[in-house]
Amino acid sequence: DIQMTQSPSSLSASVGDRVTVTCRASQSISNFLNWYQQKPGKAPKLLIYAASSLQSGVPSRFRGSGSGTDFTLTISSLQPEDFATYSCQQSYSTPLTFGGGTKVEIK
Amino acid sequence: QVQLQESGPGLVRPSETLSLTCIVSGGSVINGSYYWSWIRQPPGKGLEWIGYIYYSGSTNYNPSLKSRVTISVDTSKNQFSLKLSSVTAADTAVYFCAKTSFGVVITTDYYYYYYMDVWGKGTTVTVSS
Numbered sequence: 001d002i003q004m005t006q007s008p009s010s011l012s013a014s015v016g017d018r019v020t021v022t023c024r025a026s027q028s029i030s031n032f033l034n035w036y037q038q039k040p041g042k043a044p045k046l047l048i049y050a051a052s053s054l055q056s057g058v059p060s061r062f063r064g065s066g067s068g069t070d071f072t073l074t075i076s077s078l079q080p081e082d083f084a085t086y087s088c089q090q091s092y093s094t095p096l097t098f099g100g101g102t103k104v105e106i107k
Numbered sequence: 108q109v110q111l112q113e114s115g116p117g118l119v120r121p122s123e124t125l126s127l128t129c130i131v132s133g134g135s136v137i138n139g140s141y142y143w144s145w146i147r148q149p150p151g152k153g154l155e156w157i158g159y160i161y162y163s164g165s166t167n168y169n170p171s172l173k174s175r176v177t178i179s180v181d182t183s184k185n186q187f188s189l190k191l192s193s194v195t196a197a198d199t200a201v202y203f204c205a206k207t208s209f210g211v212v213i214t215t216d217y218y219y220y221y222y223m224d225v226w227g228k229g230t231t232v233t234v235s236s
Contacts, residue, residue, distance in 0.1 A: 001170075030212070032220040036154075043203055043229050044154065049222035050210065087154060091221040095169040096156040 002026050002090050006099035012107040019075040021102045023066075023088035031067045032092040038101075039084045047086075048073065078104070109134035111204050111227035119198075119234050125191040129204030129227060136185050137162045142207040143187045144223055145178060147200040155200075159207055159221075160187055194234045201229040 003026035013019050023033065031051035036044035046055045048064035051071060061076040075082055083106055088099040115127035129143070136143060144159040158168035160178045168176050172191070180187040191198060205223035212218045 030218065032218070034222045036223075043226035044223070045226070046222055046224045049208075049224070050220055055224060089154070089156075089223075092218075094167050095171070096221065098154040098156070100153045 001095055002029060002093060002097055004088055004090055004097050004099035006086075006088060006102050008102060009100065010103040010105060012105045013078050014107045015078055015080055017078045017107075019078050019082075019104060021073040021086050021104075023071045023073070023099050025069045025071075025090055025092075028068045029090045029092035032090055033064070033066065033071045034089045034091065035062075035064055035073045036087045036089065037082075037084045038087065044087065075104075109206050109225050111206065111225060113202060113204050113227045113230040115202075115230060115232070117231055117233060119194050119232060120236055121195055121234055122193055125189070125194050125198060125232055125234075127189045127202055127204075127230065127232070128186050129188070130184075130186045131206075132185075134206075136180055136187060137182050140208065142209065142221065143178075143180065144205045144207045145189045146203045146205060146223070147198075148203070148229075149197075149200045157189065157191075157202075196234050199232065199234045201231050203227055203229045 005024045007022045033051045035048040038044040052064045063074045065072050085101045085103045087101045110132045112130045119125045142159040145157040160166045175192045177190040204227045206225035209221045
């Protein structure tokens with residue numbers, strides 16, 4: 001199985017901050033990497049697919065980048081509604097696997 | 108647009124079979140552009156992919172659960188289902204169903220990538236006697 005490791009596991013930030021979350025795959029996954037946002041008690045929401053493609057309806061302040069083993073999710077200017085947990089997921093091979101999540105909290 | 112709703116018992120006894128259904132509305136399970144997935148999330152933990160099914164009945168399961176999992180599709184009812192046998196407390200989780208879109212990259216071979224773009228709200232299943 002391909003292991004997905006996210007860092008940090010949590011971070012504190014203020015509204016307006018630029019936030020970066022990192023995801024590393026245990027082997028090369030090309031650009032087959034998705035990012036999800038999840039709020040407490042809710043289902044995950046797709047933000048980015050294929051490493052850098054913005055899902056329809058998702059604000060442009062969310063940006064994904066990377067290929068191979070190292071990927072980044074950047075929120076250019078953190079908004080109050082962005083406080084949530086962010087998870088990466090690889091689809092290079094089955095079983096599809098997720099990272100452990102990064103919780104973005106209010107500073 | 109497609110919406111998904113999970114249904115099924117919230118409490119399952121150890122060693123019994125967990126059965127959940129995902130009702131699809133606003134779209135058809137027969138749409139060949141999608142797969143239909145099940146994912147779970149134990150309390151306080153990360154997401155785990157269980158498997159997916161295509162409208163034709165073709166399936167792909169997580170090897171860690173493969174011996175206990177069956178995913179099926181009922182095109183007449185526009186829904187798909189999950190059965191997980193011989194459950195233990197470790198199977199206690201929120202279970203989500205998801206519409207799974209895919210794309211293809213053609214280089215020297217065909218590479219398919221998948222992303223779960225519509226999710227149900229999730230249903231909590233507790234395994235306890």
